[in-house]
Amino acid sequence: MATARDEGQLEAAQAGNEDAFARLVEPYRGELHAHCYRMLGSVHDAEDALQEVLLRAWRALGRFEGRSSLRSWLYTIATNTCLTQIQRRPKRILPVDYGPATDPHAGPGEPLVESVWIEPYPDSELGLDDGLAGPDARYEQRESIELAFVVALQHLPATQRAVLILREVLGYSAKEVAETLDTTVASVNSALQRARASLEARTPERSQQATLEAIGDDELRAMVDRYVEAWERTDVETVVSMLAEDATFAMPPAATWFGPLPQIEQFLRGFAMVPRIRWKGVPTTANGQAAIGFYAWDDDAGAYLPFALNVLTFRGRDIVDVTAFINRVADAPDPESYHRWDNLPADAQRLEGTFGRFGLPDRIA
Secondary structure: OOOHHHHHHHHHHHOOOHHHHHHHHHHHHHHHHHHHHHHHOOHHHHHHHHHHHHHHHHHHHHHOOOOOOHHHHHHHHHHHHHHHHHHHOOOOEOHHHHOOOOOHHHOOOOEOOOOOEOOOOOOOOOOOOOOOOOOOOOOOOOHHHOHHHHHHHHOOOHHHHHHHHHHHHOOOOHHHHHHHHOOOHHHHHHHHHHHHHHHHHHOOOOOHHHHHHHHOHHHHHHHHHHHHHHHHOOOHHHHHHOEEEEEEEEOOOEOOEEOOHHHHHHHHHHHHOOOOOOEEEEEEEEOOEEEEEEEEEEOOOOEEEEEEEEEEEEEOOEEEEEEEEEOEOOOOOOHHHHHHHHHOOEOHHHHHHHOHHHOOOOOEO
16 A cells, blocks of 8 residues: 555655655565566666666656556566567577587687576675465566576567466466566466466476475585585585486576586586696576676686586485576687687676676675
């Protein structure tokens, strides 16, 4: 229910007070950003979309009559803004959806310069709430930004994606969703049925939130520390022992990925975990999952510099997927230089998206 203060801010904003508008929408910024990320699969695109949403809301605020809540009105603008963006660009995916596994003897391969990859989401920095967004929601807030969930969303047609998020993540009724998308309740229910089937086919039976809760904070911390320490001392055997037999290891923006376990081990021994590369790792979280900011030693800098944000996906107590979001440039003239990707300079946008937004240090001495 709107308070007298909210109503006062609304009246002031409708009269053209920009400060009042900023205060009015501020409580919704975080959840609207998360909504745009689910729709678009990219933090960068979500930020652009959110700015467009706020601009559209500011321009249209004089026509807001309060027939729905301000929150619902803003979500309508956000959803339709994202649907417009989706029409303009290809869907975002991860390397495992781009092509078959790579021969581990071939190394990382050349990255794709185009922005086609899912980006990691800084859930803790943006203050994403725990639990359900509403009593009718089916998925918890953090569950709905897990990598597998977001990837599965990107494979849905745009309208199905919007319907599923509005109904199952945000808990809106079929009637409210129909009004948001300017369609019928029957169309919404039909789209939701198809979207559910597709999502369930592409997502694991157990969410990361349930898996990590079963592991427990203390054990999870110990497991992540063990994984980091093994990388730091180039202990391939320990890393391999922590991976599932059908594990995958991907490194966007490279389109290559490795799996199952024997192929990952071959890649680690030949390219990633070799004596000439020295690693440091800083545990963090991303997409509601365990993550590690990995740093590679740089002789010129005399420090460890950011290299990749690794997001870990667990199945039971095994790591079943490693997605290493690398922040180095993707347009080096010599393809062979990607065999020593740690020697290449950072890409500013990727660096911000993999370390800056996550509050990770810019170097380790």
